[in-house]
Structure formats: C-alpha cells, structure tokens
Amino acid sequence: MNYLYIAAFSLLTIGAYKLSRWLFFRYGSPLFNMVFFGSVLVILTLIIFKIPYSMYEPSKDVMTFLLGPATVALAIPLYQNRMVLRKKGVRIIGCVVMGSLASVFSVILIGIGSGMEKFVVISAIPKSVTAPIAIEIAQISGGDPALAVAFVVATGTFGGAMGPTLLKWLGIVEKDARGLALGTVAHAQGVGMALIEGDSPGAMASSAMALAAVFTSIIAPLLVMILL
Numbered sequence: 001m002n003y004l005y006i007a008a009f010s011l012l013t014i015g016a017y018k019l020s021r022w023l024f025f026r027y028g029s030p031l032f033n034m035v036f037f038g039s040v041l042v043i044l045t046l047i048i049f050k051i052p053y054s055m056y057e058p059s060k061d062v063m064t065f066l067l068g069p070a071t072v073a074l075a076i077p078l079y080q081n082r083m084v085l086r087k088k089g090v091r092i093i094g095c096v097v098m099g100s101l102a103s104v105f106s107v108i109l110i111g112i113g114s115g116m117e118k119f120v121v122i123s124a125i126p127k128s129v130t131a132p133i134a135i136e137i138a139q140i141s142g143g144d145p146a147l148a149v150a151f152v153v154a155t156g157t158f159g160g161a162m163g164p165t166l167l168k169w170l171g172i173v174e175k176d177a178r179g180l181a182l183g184t185v186a187h188a189q190g191v192g193m194a195l196i197e198g199d200s201p202g203a204m205a206s207s208a209m210a211l212a213a214v215f216t217s218i219i220a221p222l223l224v225m226i227l228l
Contacts, residue, residue, distance in 0.1 A: 002058065009059035016041040033161035035189055074191065074206045081203035084176075092180065092204065096211040099184035103128040104220055108227055118228055123147035125220050127155040129213040130187045137217055141224040152187070159186025160193050175201040183208030 016038040023032040031037060046056060078085065085092065104125055111121030122143035126134035131152045138148035163182050172178055179201030182190030187209050194205035 005055055006059045006062060009056045010062055012045060013038075013042060013059060013063055016045075030161045030165045033157075034192070036157050036161045039157075071188075074202075077195065077199045077203040078206050081200050084200060085203060085207055088176070092207060093211060095177075095180050096184050096208050097215055099181065099208075100128070100212045100215045100219070103185060104216065104223060108223065119143055120147065121228065122224055124151045125224065126216055127151040128159075128185050128187060129216045130209065133213045133217055137220050141221045156186050156189035160189030163190060164193055164197075176204045179204030180208045184212045187212070 017034055019041065020032055020034045020037040023029075023037065024034060042056075045051070046053065107124045107127065108121060110116075111124065116124075119142060122141045123138050123145075124147075125141070125143070126137040126148055129137070129152070131149050134148045134152045135145040137143075138145045159182065163186050164178070167178050167181060172181070175197050178197065179194040182194045182201075183205030184190075186193070191202065191205040191209055195202035
C-alpha cells in the first residue's frame with residue numbers, strides 16, 4: 001500500500017508541475033512559475049482532501065533523490081557551450097563576483113538597518129547559493145541552518161518566478177546576461193528558468209550558480225567577522 005501512495009503522490013507532483021508548465025507557456029505569467037504554482041497546487045490538494053504530510057513525504061523523497069541526476073545533467077549545456085564559456089570566462093567571473101557581493105551586502109545593510117538579530121542576518125547571507133552550501137556557510141558563520149534553507153527556498157522561488165519578468169522590465173534582453181543574472185541570484189531555480197530561454201543562457205546560469213556558491217562560501221564568513 002505504501003508503494004501505491006508513493007506512486008500516487010509522485011503522479012500528483014508531476015501532474016502539478018506539468019499543469020503549471022502548460023499554464024506558464026500558455027499565458028507567460030510569473031504566477032504560473034512551475035515551482036511556485038506547482039507547490040501551491042500540491043499544498044491545496046493535501047489540505048482539501050485532508051491528507052497528512054507524513055503520507056506525502058515518501059514521494060517527496062523520491063523527487064529529492066532525482067535532484068542528483070538532474071544536477072549532473074546540467075553538465076550537458078555546459079559542455080555544449082564550452083567554447084563560449086572559455087571566450088567569456090573573465091567577464092563571467094567578474095559578473096558573478098559583483099552579483100554575489102551585491103547579494104551579500106544587501107542582506108547585511110538591510111539587516112543592520114532594520115535591526116534584525118545577528119543570527120537572522122547571518123542565516124540570510126547565503127540566500128543566493130544552493131541549499132547544501134548555504135547550510136555549511138550558516139553553520140560556520142554562526143547562523144541557523146534551518147533558517148538559511150528557508151531563505152534559500154524563498155529566494156529561489158521568487159527569483160525563478162519574477163526574475164525573468166524583472167529583467168525584461170529593466171530592459172535586459174541579451175540571453176547570456178539574463179542567464180548569468182538568474183544563476184547568480186536564484187541558483188537552481190534560476191538555472192531552470194534560464195534553460196527555458198535556451199542552452200546558452202542555461203550554460204551561463206549553471207556556471208554562475210557554481211561560481212557564486214564557491215565565491216560566497218569564501219567571502220561570506222569573512223564579511224561576517226568584519227562587519228557583524
């Protein structure tokens with residue numbers, strides 16, 4: 001019976017994703033972002049039918065396991081666009097460094113200016129890197145790993161949903177630049193949105209996500225010691 005539940009709830013998750021994807025491409029609204037709207041559909045289904053999360057959780061673990069192969073698959077657009085990445089390597093690194101610094105400093109300035117507690121600010125600093133690295137940065141710097149993950153998820157969801165639209169409003173239409181921005185700020189969800197725009201911006205986003213994680217893991221603990 002447990003296997004039937006896992007299969008049923010896995011189909012629910014996939015169905016929510018497919019419906020969200022169809023609506024997104026049909027109407028182009030950021031509200032139909034696959035992660036955001038798909039999550040809303042799953043949550044509403046569980047609430048309406050009074051299904052406890054403990055029943056859904058095993059199917060979530062299946063999806064989590066599949067993140068590994070999906071992450072490795074990001075190497076494909078990187079390899080296909082390796083010549084472009086080599087040619088623009090210096091500019092890519094420069095853009096990612098500046099974007100990562102802007103992300104970190106904005107959190108520190110907003111946190112200090114609004115009177116947030118120190119551990120909350122520290123937990124929010126790695127919001128733009130992937131969750132496993134954000135957890136380590138938070139632990140090293142004195143933050144709360146669980147809170148850090150919450151900030152990461154919120155940043156990725158907002159960045160994935162609104163990022164492409166905000167870039168369009170700002171007049172940024174060059175696809176590789178959009179990919180760099182999405183990968184630097186919204187990590188994996190940003191990469192997913194960049195891949196929708198093409199292999200080249202997807203490769204840019206993938207490289208930006210990796211570089212941002214490395215750079216932030218180095219600079220964030222140092223800035224915490226100096227500024228906080």
